[in-house]
Amino acid sequence: MSDRISIDDPEKDKNTLRDNLMDELCKRHQNFEKNGGDLQWSFMDVWQSGFSGFTDREFVEEVIEEYRDDSKYFEIDDNDMMGLTERGIKYCKERQ
Numbered sequence: 806m807s808d809r810i811s812i813d814d815p816e817k818d819k820n821t822l823r824d825n826l827m828d829e830l831c832k833r834h835q836n837f838e839k840n841g842g843d844l845q846w847s848f849m850d851v852w853q854s855g856f857s858g859f860t861d862r863e864f865v866e867e868v869i870e871e872y873r874d875d876s877k878y879f880e881i882d883d884n885d886m887m888g889l890t891e892r893g894i895k896y897c898k899e900r901q
Contacts, residue, residue: 822856822868829855830879831897834889845888848881 829851837844852865859865873879878893889897 818859818864819868822859822865823872825856826851826869826872827878827893827896827900830887830889830893831900834894834897835901845882845886848885848887851887 830846833846833851834844836842852859856865869881873881876893876896877890878896879887879889881887
């Protein structure tokens with residue numbers, strides 16, 4: 806069994822991972838706006854909820870770090886807690 810979704814297309818995997826990540830972060834932020842709660846979430850919780858089909862942690866971390874640096878939509882702190890930036894919140898609102 807492969808550690809990724811697409812065996813022969815790493816770019817497709819990266820796009821799928823980025824899309825699933827932002828879907829999950831936006832969903833969590835919308836839930837916060839409706840119900841309160843946390844504005845930061847454990848990387849592992851986000852992974853398990855949003856893109857658990859990817860089992861290669863090194864690949865996942867590499868893609869997420871690259872996307873974080875390029876998009877500036879979210880931050881990850883030293884405790885592996887993730888949260889949307891103002892830019893990320895705007896992105897989520899535009900997607901609704």
